[in-house]
Amino acid sequence: MKTFTKLTIAFLIIYSCQKSKETETVSMKLNKEEKVDSTQIKTIFNSALTEGKSYEWLRDLTQNIGGRLSGSTEAQQAVEWGEKIMKEVGLDSVWLQPVMVPHWVRGEKEVATYKLNGQQKNVAICALGFSVATPKEGILAEVIEVKSLDEARALGDKMKGKIVFFNRPFDNTLINTFRAYGGCVDQRVRGAIVCGEFGAKGVIVRSMTNSIDDFPHTGTMSYGDLPKEKHIPAAAISSLAAENLSKDLKENPNLKFYFKQSCETLPDAPSFNVVGEIKGSKNPENIFVVGGHLDSWDLGEGAHDDGTGVVQSLEVAYLFKKNNIKPKNTLRVVFFMNEENGTRGAKKYAELAKLNKENHIGGIESDAGGHTPRGFSIDANSENTNLLQSWKKLLSPYGLHDLDKGGSGADISPLKGENVTLVGYRPDSQRYFDYHHTSRDTFDKVNKRELELGSASMASIIYLMDKYLYSDTPVKP
Amino acid sequence: MKTFTKLTIAFLIIYSCQKSKETETVSMKLNKEEKVDSTQIKTIFNSALTEGKSYEWLRDLTQNIGGRLSGSTEAQQAVEWGEKIMKEVGLDSVWLQPVMVPHWVRGEKEVATYKLNGQQKNVAICALGFSVATPKEGILAEVIEVKSLDEARALGDKMKGKIVFFNRPFDNTLINTFRAYGGCVDQRVRGAIVCGEFGAKGVIVRSMTNSIDDFPHTGTMSYGDLPKEKHIPAAAISSLAAENLSKDLKENPNLKFYFKQSCETLPDAPSFNVVGEIKGSKNPENIFVVGGHLDSWDLGEGAHDDGTGVVQSLEVAYLFKKNNIKPKNTLRVVFFMNEENGTRGAKKYAELAKLNKENHIGGIESDAGGHTPRGFSIDANSENTNLLQSWKKLLSPYGLHDLDKGGSGADISPLKGENVTLVGYRPDSQRYFDYHHTSRDTFDKVNKRELELGSASMASIIYLMDKYLYSDTPVKP
Numbered sequence: 001m002k003t004f005t006k007l008t009i010a011f012l013i014i015y016s017c018q019k020s021k022e023t024e025t026v027s028m029k030l031n032k033e034e035k036v037d038s039t040q041i042k043t044i045f046n047s048a049l050t051e052g053k054s055y056e057w058l059r060d061l062t063q064n065i066g067g068r069l070s071g072s073t074e075a076q077q078a079v080e081w082g083e084k085i086m087k088e089v090g091l092d093s094v095w096l097q098p099v100m101v102p103h104w105v106r107g108e109k110e111v112a113t114y115k116l117n118g119q120q121k122n123v124a125i126c127a128l129g130f131s132v133a134t135p136k137e138g139i140l141a142e143v144i145e146v147k148s149l150d151e152a153r154a155l156g157d158k159m160k161g162k163i164v165f166f167n168r169p170f171d172n173t174l175i176n177t178f179r180a181y182g183g184c185v186d187q188r189v190r191g192a193i194v195c196g197e198f199g200a201k202g203v204i205v206r207s208m209t210n211s212i213d214d215f216p217h218t219g220t221m222s223y224g225d226l227p228k229e230k231h232i233p234a235a236a237i238s239s240l241a242a243e244n245l246s247k248d249l250k251e252n253p254n255l256k257f258y259f260k261q262s263c264e265t266l267p268d269a270p271s272f273n274v275v276g277e278i279k280g281s282k283n284p285e286n287i288f289v290v291g292g293h294l295d296s297w298d299l300g301e302g303a304h305d306d307g308t309g310v311v312q313s314l315e316v317a318y319l320f321k322k323n324n325i326k327p328k329n330t331l332r333v334v335f336f337m338n339e340e341n342g343t344r345g346a347k348k349y350a351e352l353a354k355l356n357k358e359n360h361i362g363g364i365e366s367d368a369g370g371h372t373p374r375g376f377s378i379d380a381n382s383e384n385t386n387l388l389q390s391w392k393k394l395l396s397p398y399g400l401h402d403l404d405k406g407g408s409g410a411d412i413s414p415l416k417g418e419n420v421t422l423v424g425y426r427p428d429s430q431r432y433f434d435y436h437h438t439s440r441d442t443f444d445k446v447n448k449r450e451l452e453l454g455s456a457s458m459a460s461i462i463y464l465m466d467k468y469l470y471s472d473t474p475v476k477p
Numbered sequence: 478m479k480t481f482t483k484l485t486i487a488f489l490i491i492y493s494c495q496k497s498k499e500t501e502t503v504s505m506k507l508n509k510e511e512k513v514d515s516t517q518i519k520t521i522f523n524s525a526l527t528e529g530k531s532y533e534w535l536r537d538l539t540q541n542i543g544g545r546l547s548g549s550t551e552a553q554q555a556v557e558w559g560e561k562i563m564k565e566v567g568l569d570s571v572w573l574q575p576v577m578v579p580h581w582v583r584g585e586k587e588v589a590t591y592k593l594n595g596q597q598k599n600v601a602i603c604a605l606g607f608s609v610a611t612p613k614e615g616i617l618a619e620v621i622e623v624k625s626l627d628e629a630r631a632l633g634d635k636m637k638g639k640i641v642f643f644n645r646p647f648d649n650t651l652i653n654t655f656r657a658y659g660g661c662v663d664q665r666v667r668g669a670i671v672c673g674e675f676g677a678k679g680v681i682v683r684s685m686t687n688s689i690d691d692f693p694h695t696g697t698m699s700y701g702d703l704p705k706e707k708h709i710p711a712a713a714i715s716s717l718a719a720e721n722l723s724k725d726l727k728e729n730p731n732l733k734f735y736f737k738q739s740c741e742t743l744p745d746a747p748s749f750n751v752v753g754e755i756k757g758s759k760n761p762e763n764i765f766v767v768g769g770h771l772d773s774w775d776l777g778e779g780a781h782d783d784g785t786g787v788v789q790s791l792e793v794a795y796l797f798k799k800n801n802i803k804p805k806n807t808l809r810v811v812f813f814m815n816e817e818n819g820t821r822g823a824k825k826y827a828e829l830a831k832l833n834k835e836n837h838i839g840g841i842e843s844d845a846g847g848h849t850p851r852g853f854s855i856d857a858n859s860e861n862t863n864l865l866q867s868w869k870k871l872l873s874p875y876g877l878h879d880l881d882k883g884g885s886g887a888d889i890s891p892l893k894g895e896n897v898t899l900v901g902y903r904p905d906s907q908r909y910f911d912y913h914h915t916s917r918d919t920f921d922k923v924n925k926r927e928l929e930l931g932s933a934s935m936a937s938i939i940y941l942m943d944k945y946l947y948s949d950t951p952v953k954p
Contacts, residue, residue, distance in 0.1 A: 045650065045652070046650040049649045049650050050649055050650060172526045172527055172926070173522065173523040173526050173527060175522070175874065175875055175876065175930075177926075210926060211925065371849075372848075372849065372905045372907050374876065396878070397652065398652055399652065399851065399878075399905075401873070401876075401878040428849045428876075428905065430849050430924055430926045430927050430930070431924050431926075431927070434924070447907055447908050447911070448688065449649070449654075449687060449907045449908075450907050450908070453652075453907070
């Protein structure tokens with residue numbers, strides 16, 4: 001090859017740099033106060049991206065403790081970890097809020113299998129949270145496939161002695177994958193209520209995911225007010241297994257499906273929310289809560305659900321302290337216990353807030369994974385919704401474009417009220433249901449920058465909420 | 478645990494669905510024609526997300542062929558694969574465009590090591606593309622650390638016989654990681670020009686990444702117009718190794734660094750761009766080009782760089798055909814050869830376009846990874862820039878908010894002209910430099926939905942460009 005000419009070098013430089021030519025557009029027209037805010041927000045982001053702690057906290061929580069289902073030893077370790085780490089950040093006060101939580105245990109690894117044309121097929125399944133065990137010898141029965149609760153209900157007595165197979169997949173045309181989840185999760189939560197009533201032997205539910213893969217997704221289910229003798233075992237099967245079973249049932253509608261699980265609900269166990277706060281400098285009686293949930297399902301490490309929310313919530317306080325931002329109102333960080341199967345922590349927190357006449361004026365929850373930031377979902381009165389949406393020009397340089405009305409999160413929504421401004425942090429949702437409630441929800445799936453950008457996004461909107469919501473009219477409880 | 482009450486079930490349903498409550502906001506006010514466009518775009522997205530082919534194409538390209546550096550057997554296999562797959566999609570015509578490409582080979586796995594306090598440290602390195610080999614026995618020399626080309630230049634003769642270590646890290650406060658890349662890559666591209674001039678023995682360059690990890694990132698470098706005897710070996714070292722070496726140099730500034738590589742530039746090799754098109758129904762002489770690059774570095778599988786761009790480009794044509802969208806202008810898909818080290822394919826394509834008096838009115842390139850869509854970067858005159866930006870309300874429901882002016886891409890930018898509207902597809906950039914030019918750039922890092930959303934994003938803007946750019950005033954060549 002001939003030696004490069006100067007022109008070629010210039011070209012090399014140009015094409016190597018080409019992808020980077022876009023300008024960072026922080027340049028919309030801002031008034032004087034907005035410039036102050038813009039600078040503060042930039043400082044928050046710079047700090048998160050260069051001296052953030054969340055990634056190492058998450059490594060510690062997920063890899064040294066791991067999955068931490070309510071009532072488990074790991075959940076208790078997580079509580080102790082949470083208290084320790086909050087104290088390390090130097091919050092003004094840190095305390096534990098006792099709460100009794102459900103204590104369901106999975107027991108031995110589940111087994112499922114069936115035969116087609118003499119060939120044995122092993123199926124990836126996992127028990128659903130709160131499900132009863134199968135008899136020790138397992139369950140063997142014919143399978144009826146349905147796509148909805150209504151379709152199941154219509155079967156009536158035909159399902160007696162059978163296994164009902166709920167197989168309605170995610171609607172993959174929905175851009176926000178949480179909507180697809182919302183469109184399917186009734187099968188998991190209520191399938192056993194409908195089928196227990198009519199004497200089905202068990203239910204198996206297609207995993208809640210956009211993907212076709214071989215990882216079963218656990219999650220909570222319920223027996224409603226069915227009497228105990230109508231409680232039937234409920235399990236999730238992987239989406240790939242669901243596709244295959246559906247095909248195989250067309251070939252042999254009488255094939256018999258076998259599954260065995262030994263899960264059990266033990267007596268409620270004592271646990272805690274972990275709470276810490278920075279006292280407000282002006283209106284300490286007004287509280288903004290920032291939280292995620294400390295418990296997780298047992299199959300993975302509870303990384304995206306919701307280790308990321310936990311560490312991001314604490315990082316909000318860390319970023320305030322590190323950058324000497326003194327909130328006018330009290331900034332309270334809460335690691336909620338038991339979001340996954342009972343939300344007892346959330347209920348307890350709201351109950352105590354009411355009992356103690358605490359004045360929550362707003363909050364933010366991060367429980368949608370630790371992926372790259374997209375924005376916030378706003379649950380507030382229209383005046384405050386408009387106010388938050390007016391910050392778009394301050395937030396959009398950080399990829400925070402979504403500022404729609406919507407729910408906040410399971411843990412802070414019990415605080416809802418006419419004058420309470422609740423926000424759900426909304427990262428990109430595309431990858432979330434690849435991991436959600438599975439053995440794949442592990443630390444390595446989290447990207448450090450995406451996590452830190454999330455912390456900074458949350459800190460930025462809380463900075464603005466603290467400054468502009470009720471700033472001059474402190475509401476007395 | 479006591480039986481659930483009806484209230485509790487209702488609550489379970491509510492909190493299970495809560496995250497999914499956000500509305501999909503496709504609802505901005507649209508005029509009649511915009512409604513037509515909105516419906517067409519929705520169809521494109523639905524189709525990509527339910528019957529897209531790009532993910533399986535990518536699996537085939539990355540896992541059955543793998544890394545495909547220009548001149549390699551794999552690159553030739555990729556050309557044949559590209560031609561075959563374009564024909565399978567049923568484009569009106571498919572052809573190969575011959576082009577001679579540089580043929581650099583890495584040779585044996587590189588070795589690097591140094592001793593500190595008697596302890597040997599092995600260092601993860603890789604030769605930079607176009608670098609010469611070290612002598613067979615390797616190079617052993619003291620190290621001078623610098624942070625910039627200027628700092629190196631200022632050393633002058635002091636670097637004689639030494640290894641110069643370029644160690645300026647990415648600026649992690651830049652939200653768009655491509656900007657951070659652009660701020661560092663001069664060290665990799667020009668380091669050896671500066672240091673070869675003054676008789677350094679070699680250069681080692683910190684890998685181009687936001688992360689601290691142990692994967693060296695290769696990439697192209699140049700010797701400019703230095704005479705052959707001044708060509709010195711150049712290698713990338715992992716960012717973790719760079720951090721450690723920097724620390725160790727503080728402890729022992731005289732430590733000797735050893736590295737050995739056996740790379741070589743062979744004579745130019747014959748290769749091809751792969752080109753296919755759907756003839757325009759109204760103005761076939763007007764061409765929109767859609768492309769990515771077929772070659773990749775050799776260390777990984779060339780998944781995000783740029784297998785995703787290749788399969789997305791073809792998926793644009795596939796989505797047009799599948800949904801019976803007949804472009805008025807000719808839609809041409811190009812798999813460019815040799816973007817990574819020479820852009821000979823791009824130059825050849827532009828040269829032939831000029832020679833054949835082809836009328837390119839616009840194009841889009843995907844060469845920024847296959848992550849979740851963020852928008853487009855627009856390189857066009859101000860009238861057309863405004864036009865494209867006016868489509869924001871049609872695109873934002875799909876997370877496509879970024880519509881800033883900026884570069885398009887290395888392969889289509891040679892087509893630039895006053896009346897040519899070039900667009901760079903811009904996915905989220907946060908994870909890109911975790912993989913870029915490393916052994917980690919593999920199929921498993923690509924998410925199916927993110928990939929498909931990218932194809933649909935590209936198809937949507939091409940649909941709009943085809944409809945509204947010059948639609949009634951075909952420009953004759």
